[in-house]
Amino acid sequence: MEILVTGVTGQLGYDVVRRGNEKGLNISGIGRSDLDIANEKDVYDYVHLMKPSVIIHCAAYTAVDKAEDDKENCWNVNVEGTKYLANAAKAVGAKFLYISTDYVFDGFGESPFLETDLPNPIGVYGSTKYEAEKKVQEIIQEHFIVRISWVFGINGHNFIKTMLKLAESRKELNVVGDQFGSPTYTYDLAKLLLEMVHGEQYGVYHASNEGFCSWAEFAEEIFNQSKVDIKVNTITTEEFPTRAVRPKNSRMSKEKLIMNGFYLLPPWQDAVKRYIDEINKEVRK
Template sequence: MKVLVFGARGMLGKDLVPALSVKHQVLARDIEDLDITDQHRVQKEIEILRPQVVVNAAAYTDVDGCESNKELAFAVNADGARNIAAGCAAINARMIHLSTDYVFDGTSSAPYREEDPPHPLNVHGSSKLLGEHYVQEILRDHLIIRTEWLFGRHGKNFVDTILRLAAQQEELRVVNDQRGAPTFTKDLSWAIEKLLEKEAKGILHITNSGSCTWYEFARRILREKNIDHISIIPISSAELTRPAERPANSILNCHRFETLVGQKMRNWEEALKEYLA
């Protein structure tokens, strides 16, 4: 299949392109080649390249930055998704669009299912939700993948931040009242490759299995690296003033994905072990 990937040089994109390239012809694009907010150019590029599938991994992902750059957040995360969906509609291509747990407010006591009503707490989540709505309205042949807490070899992520801070400080204060599922971009890329072969449509939740708080995640990272001289203090979100509010419960129910591919994503601890090895 001919697959066009937007956001190819992002953290997910850099794992996704080689994962898809094993079986498919992959055309990789990022902001230096094409800005997805440019409706005309996106449309033209898709018409010229004529891919069968377009994956949108491009996004404005700075969650706190989105609060002060609302216009940019909506331009990239909502209008960008709309432009790609319209391009796909014009040539009957399928679109796989990446979205986020931040479309939910985190007040549920259970893991979120695909059909649960979204209610974003911050600008990032609102802009990503509008992107989802555009894709759903414009293109019947779409798959929206909601994921969360990504870590990977090619981008700024929590694992690397904790290791950097542990090399500089004796004590780390980490939030212990937000729960989610850390997800390895290599594993998510594997899942997306599997889904290319399936005719999955609609929304799917995909994360590594298991869950933890950021505090538990940090402890596990240091334990894996045998760093035991740092004290990690659990704190509440209220103690860490940040521009964007985050959901307390970010856990996504991935049963739909598991049923479709006949397999569960591996546990996040196992994925972390491989990442750190």
């Protein structure tokens, strides 16, 4: 089995390839400099030359606030790029795994969203990711759609790194406390994705580390694990306005994973501990 991973320069793509290499899989990753996924001919030519058995599509336009004013580029990468890759995968007989997001939901209510709930995105980024989901479902039968949330990994920027950086120069921080979801460690998620593509239990899944928290609770856990003495002030979404509206409820049910016999990822607190250990090891190198 030959696995092609897009978005290798991002947090998740990097860890999927890293996990694949650790397992001795035939896996390769590509970034923007290797392939412009918004160019249909380039995508067709690249995939037909490589002829992978599986494409794990992690590449995306993820600048949520910027997307509100950069709609065309966001659409071209997230929708058109996904369409071209799905078409190419179908043409060479490859399975296709598409990474989606909690932003396909409107964030209303307090109950975890089910895989079968109808998406209702409230911003440009979420809308393009949902449109891409629909393209995948229309184009290729052998597909997995995996919605993830609050991602952190060693290769890139994320909430944990931001909090630790800010704590270097501040004694207290204001962090939103009325948005709830599940942090996701890309190293944990990568293992699940690679297990998934070796089977044929296609469909829509939700995957993140277990448990729910607010961003403020997430921050407090980061500082506790790092032994950083800093005060976290809980504020409302309205007190921290952003260009794009964020869903207040990003809780997602994992029923589909359970039903199909996949393992659940470890608790998010455990993932934070292991991630901070990993960061510290990188610093000591």
